[in-house]
Amino acid sequence: MRDFLPFPDFSDAAAPRDVSRLRAEVRAFLDEERASGAIVPGLQTWTSFDRGFSERAAARGYVAMTWPKRYGGHERSAFERYVVCEEFLAAGAPVGSHWMADRQSGPQIMRNGSEALREEVLPQIAAGKLTFGIGMSEPDSGSDLSSVRTKAEKVEGGWRIEGRKVWTTNAHHADYLIVLCRSAPKTEDRYAGLSQFVVPLDAPGVTVRPLVNLTGEHELNEVVFDGNVVPDANLLGKGGDGWKLVTEELAFERSGPDRFLSTFGLLKVLVAAQAGNPDSHAAIEIGRLVARLSSIRQLSLLIGDLLEQGRSATAIATIAKDLGTGLEQEVPEVARRLMAERPARGATDSAGALAFAILSAPCFSLRGGTREILKGIIARELGLR
Numbered sequence: 001m002r003d004f005l006p007f008p009d010f011s012d013a014a015a016p017r018d019v020s021r022l023r024a025e026v027r028a029f030l031d032e033e034r035a036s037g038a039i040v041p042g043l044q045t046w047t048s049f050d051r052g053f054s055e056r057a058a059a060r061g062y063v064a065m066t067w068p069k070r071y072g073g074h075e076r077s078a079f080e081r082y083v084v085c086e087e088f089l090a091a092g093a094p095v096g097s098h099w100m101a102d103r104q105s106g107p108q109i110m111r112n113g114s115e116a117l118r119e120e121v122l123p124q125i126a127a128g129k130l131t132f133g134i135g136m137s138e139p140d141s142g143s144d145l146s147s148v149r150t151k152a153e154k155v156e157g158g159w160r161i162e163g164r165k166v167w168t169t170n171a172h173h174a175d176y177l178i179v180l181c182r183s184a185p186k187t188e189d190r191y192a193g194l195s196q197f198v199v200p201l202d203a204p205g206v207t208v209r210p211l212v213n214l215t216g217e218h219e220l221n222e223v224v225f226d227g228n229v230v231p232d233a234n235l236l237g238k239g240g241d242g243w244k245l246v247t248e249e250l251a252f253e254r255s256g257p258d259r260f261l262s263t264f265g266l267l268k269v270l271v272a273a274q275a276g277n278p279d280s281h282a283a284i285e286i287g288r289l290v291a292r293l294s295s296i297r298q299l300s301l302l303i304g305d306l307l308e309q310g311r312s313a314t315a316i317a318t319i320a321k322d323l324g325t326g327l328e329q330e331v332p333e334v335a336r337r338l339m340a341e342r343p344a345r346g347a348t349d350s351a352g353a354l355a356f357a358i359l360s361a362p363c364f365s366l367r368g369g370t371r372e373i374l375k376g377i378i379a380r381e382l383g384l385r
């Protein structure tokens, strides 16, 4: 078996870092948002879109927290950012407007974008004013992204994009999509000749069409590019290295608290239902969930440390996503057994939260890479295939 490094050093796990003041400030902000009706507990997730919420969060310094000040950031630690993210998710705040830009698109542009592009978009993301989407999947390319057929052709001063993306979360709200394209003909090395571009969605030649999900909401989209041209400055990296960029990005996408807190609102409902009249069977079931939650959180924190040190975390981030989404899916299963209420889609009480979680859960182990694909990556990283 291959050396399974880099593996976090558990002996140094969660060195004490006092963030109690920050946590209290964030909770006070979230209380205000709850009181104003911007947060509907149990019925929103990290894809729920509310530009106003994101702008207010940004004004408090909760977006672009780790970025350099010259790009509108706040130069705080990755751990402080983690605390803010988990508080937002635990509260069920509608963070969808800034989430992907803050989590991966902005950092990707910071690492691999031209200076012109950085100056154009990063301060606006930091102000909560821009929404980004991820343009990786296509109708015939989901798990095997190297087979994408969206084409980028070099033209005078830029690149002409033609093709179709699908399952694009919040593209109907997004200002930009980072689009994975084939920019050179396929060779024996199927991972070569791919590039990522930052594509404005208000350009002529771009069409966004809705795809309604199981909860009845319009969150996903099909995006068609019909010959729109993006400037050279919008190419990420040096061109042809799109596969490397995508792989790096996915480690950030797969390991954060958004991969184990999607049904935390329902878990809180379950706990609240036991208040005053605890049932020992329910306590055991809930206890098991909470124990899993805290160990996955520990793993996720350790990966955050690795990524902050600039170390690769592909294997362990993939494991974290698989464990985390498994837990997210288990919560509605346990809730179904323990709650007296029948799920009621559209209701704003606990029965509504149960229905929302049940209908949302199947997608948790699809988005960001399916369970089978994750298992394959883990096996490869372990040297087993």
Ligand SMILES: Cc1cc2nc3c(=O)[nH]c(=O)nc-3n(C[C@H](O)[C@H](O)[C@H](O)COP(=O)(O)OP(=O)(O)OC[C@H]3O[C@@H](n4cnc5c(N)ncnc54)[C@H](O)[C@@H]3O)c2cc1C
Binding pocket: 133, 134, 135, 136, 137, 138, 139, 140, 141, 142, 143, 144, 166, 167, 168, 169, 170, 220, 363, 366, 367, 368, 369, 370, 371, 372, 373, 376
């Ligand atoms: C809610 C949601 C949000 C999403 N948001 C986005 C987004 O914003 N941007 C974006 O680009 N994409 C997004 N996606 C797409 C997501 O990344 C893909 O659905 C996912 O990668 C699977 O691809 P696919 O749907 O084409 O399925 P396929 O790749 O066709 O897979 C179908 C089935 O076959 C299995 N399978 C495929 N290949 C193998 C293999 N080699 N070995 C074993 N089993 C295999 C898969 O596990 C799966 O069960 C989203 C998806 C969902 C559900």
